[in-house]
Amino acid sequence: MNPEAAGRSRRKLTIRSVYQCLYESKEGCTKAELAQKLGLSLPTIYQCIAELMGKGLICYAGELQSTGGRRPQCLQVVADARVAVGISLMEDRIRMVVTDLYLKELHYRNLRHNLQLQSDELAAFLAESLEQFLHDSGTDRKKLLGIGIAIPGVISPDRKRLLLAPTLGLRNLNLDSLTQRISYPVFWENDGTCSGKAEMFVRGGQANMAYLSLEDGVGGAVLISGKPYPGEQLRSGEFGHMCVEPAGLPCACGRRGCLEAYCSARRFQNTLGVSLEDFFKGLRRHVPEYENLWYDLLRHLAIGVNNIRMVLDCDVVLGGYLSEYLEPYLPQLQAYAAANNTFESNADYLRMSVLRRHTVPLGAALYFIQEFLNNSEI
Numbered sequence: 001m002n003p004e005a006a007g008r009s010r011r012k013l014t015i016r017s018v019y020q021c022l023y024e025s026k027e028g029c030t031k032a033e034l035a036q037k038l039g040l041s042l043p044t045i046y047q048c049i050a051e052l053m054g055k056g057l058i059c060y061a062g063e064l065q066s067t068g069g070r071r072p073q074c075l076q077v078v079a080d081a082r083v084a085v086g087i088s089l090m091e092d093r094i095r096m097v098v099t100d101l102y103l104k105e106l107h108y109r110n111l112r113h114n115l116q117l118q119s120d121e122l123a124a125f126l127a128e129s130l131e132q133f134l135h136d137s138g139t140d141r142k143k144l145l146g147i148g149i150a151i152p153g154v155i156s157p158d159r160k161r162l163l164l165a166p167t168l169g170l171r172n173l174n175l176d177s178l179t180q181r182i183s184y185p186v187f188w189e190n191d192g193t194c195s196g197k198a199e200m201f202v203r204g205g206q207a208n209m210a211y212l213s214l215e216d217g218v219g220g221a222v223l224i225s226g227k228p229y230p231g232e233q234l235r236s237g238e239f240g241h242m243c244v245e246p247a248g249l250p251c252a253c254g255r256r257g258c259l260e261a262y263c264s265a266r267r268f269q270n271t272l273g274v275s276l277e278d279f280f281k282g283l284r285r286h287v288p289e290y291e292n293l294w295y296d297l298l299r300h301l302a303i304g305v306n307n308i309r310m311v312l313d314c315d316v317v318l319g320g321y322l323s324e325y326l327e328p329y330l331p332q333l334q335a336y337a338a339a340n341n342t343f344e345s346n347a348d349y350l351r352m353s354v355l356r357r358h359t360v361p362l363g364a365a366l367y368f369i370q371e372f373l374n375n376s377e378i
């Protein structure tokens with residue numbers, strides 16, 4: 001690298017370090033604090049700030065209506081200087097969010113569909129719904145970093161194909177064909193992985209975590225040292241298809257006794273023909289049939305949770321929309337899990353997720369936020 005190019009590259013790194021420092025600082029920073037924290041001279045700080053302000057990426061806290069307790073002379077990141085969209089693609093609906101750089105949900109939409117996932121119609125529906133959503137939410141396309149799309153299935157390592165999605169009844173779906181009408185950068189990710197990443201992000205860097213997502217499908221993510229462990233085939237955290245009851249209930253994957261067969265949010269509909277809301281109303285009235293099913297679900301969930309704990313020896317966090325109903329039953333679930341465990345007399349490692357709503361689409365959007373913060377040219 002010639003000296004001029006090396007100088008430019010160094011300058012970019014310095015600007016990024018100033019931006020990241022402001023991003024991570026909850027209180028905001030003055031110029032002097034930035035210089036001190038980063039070990040840079042004040043003239044260098046002035047230059048970086050001028051450039052970042054010129055791009056609209058940072059501002060003085062005093063320039064905003066709500067300074068959130070920050071000192072007016074403090075500099076801070078403009079949270080919505082860039083935005084990302086996350087989409088959760090499901091069998092019968094799509095959920096979409098627009099988020100700012102702190103993963104704060106700015107807009108949300110839930111749309112039903114009855115289209116085949118392999119179809120051209122779905123590709124058109126996705127692109128049109130997205131454009132309508134961006135329009136209705138007043139999202140500035142120039143600020144849009146990209147569209148993360150989450151899908152409940154195993155994605156090929158090159159992210160071009162959906163290899164297997166038992167809950168959708170799909171194999172070998174070409175993902176590019178689904179997004180060819182979308183004119184923004186697109187990134188596909190497994191839904192459980194998205195949720196785990198979002199949960200880790202809002203927790204602010206808990207070191208190790210197994211995230212167990214309970215939705216129509218059951219999946220999750222393994223996060224080690226704050227980062228997802230994807231596995232060699234991008235199949236890590238597929239907790240839903242570990243066996244918790246040999247020759248047990250049939251699973252959508254074609255096998256028997258999988259955790260998903262016992263703990264899917266669909267089980268109430270499939271077994272009793274009732275919605276999730278009605279099931280929990282009945283459970284609170286102690287309908288015996290409902291109680292039998294619920295405690296069977298909890299016992300199998302406890303087997304799965306204990307197995308995860310045995311393998312990974314870290315916190316197990318319960319998320320997904322079924323978990324919204326689980327909190328009152330957590331002590332019972334912990335008691336079941338502890339009873340299965342050889343080494344521990346309690347299951348305090350089992351926790352509820354912090355992020356309860358729209359976790360999957362938020363996690364899908366997160367990919368582009370992290371790319372912007374860590375890898376893009378700021």
Ligand SMILES: [Zn+2]
Nearest residue numbers: 241251253258
């Ligand atoms: Zn299965």
